[in-house]
Amino acid sequence: MKQNMKKIFVSLLLLLLTLPLLAGTRVQAETAAADDSAHVIDKALLFSVSAHVELERRMEELENKYATKVIILTTNKLEDEALSGRQYSGIQAFAEDYYDYVVCGGVETTGIILAIDMGSRKMWVSTTGDEVGRFQSDIDYLLDRVVSRLSDGENDAAALKFVQLVEQKHKWGFYPPTVGKILLSIGIGLLVALIVVAGLKSQLKTVRQATSAHNYTVPGSFHLRRINELFLYSSVTQTAKPQPQERGVGGGGFGGSGSSGFSHGGGGRTF
Amino acid sequence: MSELVSFKCPSCGSPLLYSAEKGRFICEYCGSDFSFDEVKNADVNADTEFDWGDYKENVSEETLDGTVSYVCKSCGAEVVTDAVTAASFCPYCGNVIVMEENVSGLIKPNGIIPFRIDKTKLQEIVARYCRGKKLLPKNFLSAQKIEKVQGLYLPFWLYDCHADGSMGFDATRIRTWSDTRYNYTETSHYYVTCEGDMDFKKVPVDGSHRMDDALMDSVEPYDFKDLQPFAKGYLSGFVAERFDEDADSCLGRASARVKSSVASTFYGAVHGYATLTSSRSQIDLQDTNVSYVLLPVYLITAQYGGETYTYAVNGQTGKIVGDLPSDKGKVTRTFLGTALGVAAAALALLTFVF
Structure with a gap:
């Protein structure tokens, strides 16, 4: 009996000692959420420890260097989330309110938040303050690169890519052009060059066969003696008037205002 | 051997040249100059006029192929030239020569527009023409080449006519209205006919077989207020050709231009329709009268890339035309x-x- 008690005690001790190791690669969200200075609030436990540490370090650096608060927030089920008693059904409103109230404590701040809801498999990037203008034209570029990694289940890579793109935007001010933009630019260049060369070549061609004798008309000699109109038939066509339709919300970026009244930019995707 | 006329200075006997700039005949050796009337007095056929009817009646067939030889009255050399050449220079002594038989009698032109552009102005015109053309080969039309250019009087037929005709158009009018659910469009179809007439004066068509028709059309228009009665003196210092395409064969080109102008005038006169498409046209030329004139042209030829490019400059207005290489x-x-x-x-x- 004593032996059994000892085994149970040792087993419990070992279990207690190894429990953090079994959780191992995940970090308790509550710990992070409780920490006001945390940049990664990983309630859905998506990120590895190493990625979490790396993300925190780089987002801290961004905050110190560029005075922008960068946040990554994940949740398993949006419906379970509540802020000051308010329930959320949309990821955008949740992201904006979480940033305004939880991260910034109701004070308008410059920053950007990536919110990921694993329940609805939706993500939203919300910008505020100076970041609204900074990311306005490039939000689709950022969303496309993050969502493609989330769709592939590469959560660490998605978060690191998000931070890398925020760093890049602050460092360079722009993103490298996409293949589509490069091809479009080449197409525009070739088309304009073709028009310019054709225009310059047309300057070299001045010989035209004469097809009229207008220069040799005796002024005032034209006499219209008779003009007749014969009605043949008529036809009527009818087309239905377009009915006003409700505008749908697509996956592209658009801005809004959270319940705080602060201006936000951003956009979302489903993965 | 054909007859040849030359113009010599009454003072020193040297060849006389017509100056486009001064509008007078100049002796380059003694510096004397002479008015048109003084030269005109020497014209042996001053009172005769070209008449296409007389010409057709009296000249059954002409052979204008091959060459004709002349004897230069200045140096006695035998000058061989095209059968259509009306004026040129003796290649041995440089004397101005006019082939009498190609500008007199039944084929004496009714009129001539003298050169107004001299070679100095010509160089400016060509330089201006080449300026700003970024794809033009460098020094393509250099001053040196322009110096060798020769002024040329070319034969043109001028047609006067009265054009009378009628046209039919398929036309539509469109009315639109709408109610709460639909937009309606009513298209009414009509057949519109109109009749009318108009006059044309001096529609030019070149009568030279070897001249490119499009090039000669492009060098138009000429201001026929400057048209002078023909005198051989005007040819002095220039090359000239007589016609080798007759007035009947050139009438088709003039007729096509006149009919096209009448059609577009009718088109512009019919208003009030949404669409108007010509479906029938009957235009006849009446009272056609033709005159034969010589008009001034500078012809410039240049080689590039193994091809020959020809340019024409209107000797009266200075308008330059010609396709340039790139x-x-x-x-x-x-x-x-x-x-x-x-x-x-x-x-x-x-x-x-x-």
């Missing part, structure tokens, strides 16, 4: 430079703005 290297550089520049600008715009 430098392949310049075309490539311009194309690539523009494409790269625009592509870079577009990429910058797409990257930083959109």
Whole structure:
């Protein structure tokens, strides 16, 4: 009996000692959420420890260097989330309110938040303050690169890519052009060059066969003696008037205002 | 051997040249100059006029192929030239010569517009024409080449006519209205006919077989207020040709131009329709009268890339026409430079703005 008690005690001790190791690669969200200075609030436990540490370090650096608060927030089920008693059904409103109230404590701040809801498999990037203008034209570029990694289940890579793109935007001010933009630019260049060369070549061609004798008309000699109109038939066509339709919300970026009244930019995707 | 006329200075016997700038005949050796009337007095056929009817009646067949020889009255050399040449220079002594038989009697032109553009102005015109043309080969029409250019009086037929005709058009009128659910469009179809007439004066068509018709059309218009009664003296110092395409064979070109103008005038006179499409046209030329004139042209030829390019300058107005070659290297550089520049600008715009 004593032996059994000892085994149970040792087993419990070992279990207690190894429990953090079994959780191992995940970090308790509550710990992070409780920490006001945390940049990664990983309630859905998506990120590895190493990625979490790396993300925190780089987002801290961004905050110190560029005075922008960068946040990554994940949740398993949006419906379970509540802020000051308010329930959320949309990821955008949740992201904006979480940033305004939880991260910034109701004070308008410059920053950007990536919110990921694993329940609805939706993500939203919300910008505020100076970041609204900074990311306005490039939000689709950022969303496309993050969502493609989330769709592939590469959560660490998605978060690191998000931070890398925020760093890049602050460092360079722009993103490298996409293949589509490069091809479009080449197409525009070739088309304009073709028009310019054709225009310059047309300057070299001045010989035209004469097809009229207008220069040799005796002024005032034209006499219209008779003009007749014969009605043949008529036809009527009818087309239905377009009915006003409700505008749908697509996956592209658009801005809004959270319940705080602060201006936000951003956009979302489903993965 | 054909007869040849030359113009010599009454003072020193040297050849006389017509100055387009001064409008007088100049002796380059003693500096004397003479008015048109003084030269005209020497014209042996001053009172005769070209008449196409008389010409057709009296000249059954002419052979204008091959060459004709003349004897230069200045140096006695035998000058061989085209059968259509009406004025030229003796290649041995440079004396001005006019082939009498090609500008007198039944084929004496009714009129002539003298040169108003001299070679100094010609150089300016050509330089201006080449300016700003980025694809033109460098020094393509250099001053040296222009110096060798010869003024040429070319034969033209001028047609006067009365055009009378009628046209039919398929026309539509469109009325639109709507109610709460539909937009309606009523298209009414009509057949519109109109009749009318108009007059044309001096529609020119070149009567030279070897001249490119499009080039001669392009050098128009001439201001026929300057048309003078023909006198051989005007040919002095220039090359001239007589016609080798007759008035009947050239009438088709004049007729097509007149009919096209009448048709477009009718088209412009019919108003009030949404669409108007010509479906029938009957235009006849009446009271056609033709006159034979010589008109001034500078012809410039230049070689590039193994091809010959010909330019014509209206000797009265200075209008220059002619298709210029393009430098392949310049075309490539311009194309690539523009494409790269625009592509870079577009990429910058797409990257930083959109």
